[in-house]
Amino acid sequence: MELSCKSEYALLALIVLRDHYLDAEPVQIRQIAMQQNIPDRYLEQLLAVLRRSGLVRSQRGARGGYSLAREPWQITLLEVINCIEGRDITAPIGEPAETTERIAIREVWQRACSQMSEVFRGCTLQELCDRRDNRQTSQLMYYI
Amino acid sequence: MELSCKSEYALLALIVLRDHYLDAEPVQIRQIAMQQNIPDRYLEQLLAVLRRSGLVRSQRGARGGYSLAREPWQITLLEVINCIEGRDITAPIGEPAETTERIAIREVWQRACSQMSEVFRGCTLQELCDRRDNRQTSQLMYYI
DNA sequence: CGCAAAACCCGGTGGTGAACCGGGGTATAC
DNA sequence: GTATACCCCGGTTCACCACCGGGTTTTGCG
Numbered sequence: 001m002e003l004s005c006k007s008e009y010a011l012l013a014l015i016v017l018r019d020h021y022l023d024a025e026p027v028q029i030r031q032i033a034m035q036q037n038i039p040d041r042y043l044e045q046l047l048a049v050l051r052r053s054g055l056v057r058s059q060r061g062a063r064g065g066y067s068l069a070r071e072p073w074q075i076t077l078l079e080v081i082n083c084i085e086g087r088d089i090t091a092p093i094g095e096p097a098e099t100t101e102r103i104a105i106r107e108v109w110q111r112a113c114s115q116m117s118e119v120f121r122g123c124t125l126q127e128l129c130d131r132r133d134n135r136q137t138s139q140l141m142y143y144i
Numbered sequence: 145m146e147l148s149c150k151s152e153y154a155l156l157a158l159i160v161l162r163d164h165y166l167d168a169e170p171v172q173i174r175q176i177a178m179q180q181n182i183p184d185r186y187l188e189q190l191l192a193v194l195r196r197s198g199l200v201r202s203q204r205g206a207r208g209g210y211s212l213a214r215e216p217w218q219i220t221l222l223e224v225i226n227c228i229e230g231r232d233i234t235a236p237i238g239e240p241a242e243t244t245e246r247i248a249i250r251e252v253w254q255r256a257c258s259q260m261s262e263v264f265r266g267c268t269l270q271e272l273c274d275r276r277d278n279r280q281t282s283q284l285m286y287y288i
Numbered sequence: 289c290g291c292a293a294a295a296c297c298c299g300g301t302g303g304t305g306a307a308c309c310g311g312g313g314t315a316t317a318c
Numbered sequence: 319g320t321a322t323a324c325c326c327c328g329g330t331t332c333a334c335c336a337c338c339g340g341g342t343t344t345t346g347c348g
Contacts, residue, residue, distance in 0.1 A: 003236075003253060003256075004305095004306065004307090005238070005306075005307070006306075006307085008238075008246070008249055011249050012245055012246070012249070015245050028322090028323070028324090029323085029324080030323090036243075036245065037243075039307080039308060039309085041308070041309055041310075042307060042308055042309085044324080044325085045307095045308095047324095048324090048325075048326090058323095058324065058325090059316085059323085059324080060314075060315045060316065060323065060324045060325075061314085061315045061316025061317060061322070061323060061324075062315090062316055062317045062318070062320095062321065062322040062323055063316080063317055063318085063322075063323075064315085064316070064317090064322075064323045064324055065323075065324085066324090077252060092147075094149070094152075099180075099181075100276045101156055101159050101180065101276055102152070102156070103276070104272055104273075104275045104276035105152055105155050105156070105272070107275065108221060108263060108264070108267050108272065108275075109147060111263050112147075112260045112261075112263040112264060113260070115259040115260055115262070115263050116256045116257070116259055116260040117256075118259065119252060119255050119256040119259050120252070120256060123252050128248055128249070128252065129248075131248045131251065131252075132244045132245055132247070132248035148334095148335070148336090149335075149336070150335080150336085172293090172294070172295090173294085173295075174294090183336075183337060183338080185337065185338055185339075186336060186337050186338085188295080188296080189336095189337090191295090192295090192296075192297090202295065202296090203294085203295080203345085204294065204295045204296075204343075204344045204345065205293075205294060205295075205343085205344045205345025205346060206291095206292065206293040206294055206344090206345055206346040206347070207293075207294075207345080207346055207347085208293080208294045208295055208344080208345070208346085209294075209295085210295090
């Protein structure tokens with residue numbers, strides 16, 4: 001599986017946006033790019049996709065920038081990845097399959113996709129940030 | 145995730161080989177290719193990879209061909225895919241990640257890879273063929 | 289022995305997408 | 319009205335996938 005570089009960049013950007021979630025002012029591309037070490041012109045394209053999908057809001061002109069369009073606990077990683085990858089990663093790719101052999105393969109493949117997607121569906125942007133903030137603490141909490 | 149066309153072709157070929165598992169004579173590339181609608185010159189490359197990984201045996205010369213190197217219930221789909229994809233799909237790709245943000249992302253991504261791999265690890269070539277042979281029957285059996 | 293049938297090896301090609309850069313257009317705060 | 323940001327569009331480089339073809343080597347068989 002290859003959640004290419006794109007998805008990682010997008011998630012990194014969203015993490016920054018959630019860090020400034022309560023700020024009055026939006027965050028600029030340049031700032032995100034420098035902070036997370038992402039080529040800014042490339043990040044611009046990804047943020048455009050996130051905006052068109054309604055995950056992110058933009059403010060044009062001077063003092064403009066980006067901000068989250070939703071609360072961080074209402075954004076799942078699956079949404080972000082699906083949106084940035086441009087397709088539904090819950091299902092296999094390619095045409096539906098016709099022979100019994102190919103159908104059998106697709107069945108297993110479908111289950112694999114679903115299992116993977118469930119991990120991403122079960123993690124929100126908020127949880128991702130929590131996990132970053134104190135990984136050891138949260139891991140302890142899981143065992144209580 | 146994209147278990148590209150390659151993996152599907154390889155699995156289709158292995159299904160044919162398992163159908164002739166008890167035959168004395170090996171199966172030719174041409175025969176597999178025509179039966180499964182795979183370009184034969186391309187299939188040749190894939191079978192070469194499977195052979196180098198010890199999943200398949202080859203017999204050169206006239207009346208030659210390919211046969212399974214192991215019993216079909218001792219070949220998991222994960223082995224086949226890892227072998228044909230040329231890497232361990234159990235783990236994410238790319239360099240290890242340095243910042244806390246990237247580490248957090250990788251953690252989730254790693255879990256997703258593992259969940260997906262488990263599906264492929266838990267399915268053998270034998271089971272794949274059984275599933276093809278009588279899908280409705282086996283589905284009934286699962287509920288008993 | 290000779291021939292045909294098969295695997296083997298190696299290189300090339302067309303297409304696609306990823307990751308990136310750059311130029312100019314447009315909206316907006318000050 | 320000017321600086322500052324987003325916005326839009328295109329191009330480029332690179333790698334990989336799917337595939338093709340030529341030529342070599344091995345082997346069964348008449």
